[in-house]
Amino acid sequence: MPLLLLDLDNTLLDRAGAFRVWGQAFLDSIGAPYDDIDWLVSIDADGLTDRWDLADAIRDRYQLRMSSIDLVEALHDGVVEHTRLDPLVACSLQIARDVGWVPVVVSNGAVRQQEAKIRRTGLDRYIADWVISEAAGVSKPNPRIFALAAESVRMRLRGAWMIGDSPEADIGGAAATGLPSVWLHRGRQWLDQRFTPTRQASGVIPAVAAVLAG
Known part of the structure; x- marks a missing residue:
């Protein structure tokens, strides 16, 4: 898994x-x-x-x-x-879970607001757990927060992928942790020369599909 x-x-x-x-x-x-x-x-x-x-x-x-x-x-x-949860995003997460992937949110931000988004939108029904920087005491791109995410579901990071839109926090964090990643470009060009995403995608749905296909 x-x-x-x-x-x-x-x-x-x-x-x-x-x-x-x-x-x-x-x-x-x-x-x-x-x-x-x-x-x-x-x-x-x-x-x-x-x-x-x-x-x-x-x-x-x-x-x-x-x-x-x-x-x-x-x-x-x-x-x-x-804030709303796109039904197609929910569907893609459910498909990932059905084929054995374990989705965990890793977010920088305040606990009260981030948890409210997760619960109010119903996203909590489609993920196994979440780790928020304010509660974790460490934020992306520090590799420690990714390790805490794995620990939250009693899993190892080996074989994991990271999907996110932030070049520094998400892709830089994945690179520092030794994980493959998918960058959501949102119409932007990749400019950072220190590291590169494994894949690029226009949104989370094709990003999840790329991970499953890979």
């Missing part, structure tokens, strides 16, 4: 889409110009910007009286609320 390690945001779940939907609704609620969604998406940097820094940037730009903590909570809750 090989181990299938998977990133969460913008791999199994469309975090970028959920953030954009929440962001547009939030900007509408404060009367911001419609085109400001592009600024908000840009400063969010695909979720890599610290939540508190993002909240401060929003408060400063629009001179909001809303506290940073309330804005961070609104962001967390709003992204979770608008």
Whole structure:
């Protein structure tokens, strides 16, 4: 039974889409110009910007009286609320399980938000377990978090694959751990010269198919 390690945001779940939907609704609620969604998406940097820094940037730009903590909570809750599990993604995970693979999520981020996404979308029904960096005390690309993911289901990393969209965290982490990987390019070109993914795919469904075929 090989181990299938998977990133969460913008791999199994469309975090970028959920953030954009929440962001547009939030900007509408404060009367911001419609085109400001592009600024908000840009400063969010695909979720890599610290939540508190993002909240401060929003408060400063629009001179909001809303506290940073309330804005961070609104962001967390709003992204979770608008996150959906694609039925085809669920189907691909079920197929992987049916042929003997063991899917485990390996995610950087806050436990409360990441677990809420996993449970609220029903993703927990299709994976064996998950490891989140805040709880693990270590984050991708550190090889330790991949070892913890294997330990969570009492398996070894030998024979495992990693699927994810982050060149540094997912593919770099897989390379540091000695694992083959599939990079979800999302329309981007691979630029890093330090390591390369074993495969590239346009989304998680063809990525899972590539792993199963390989």
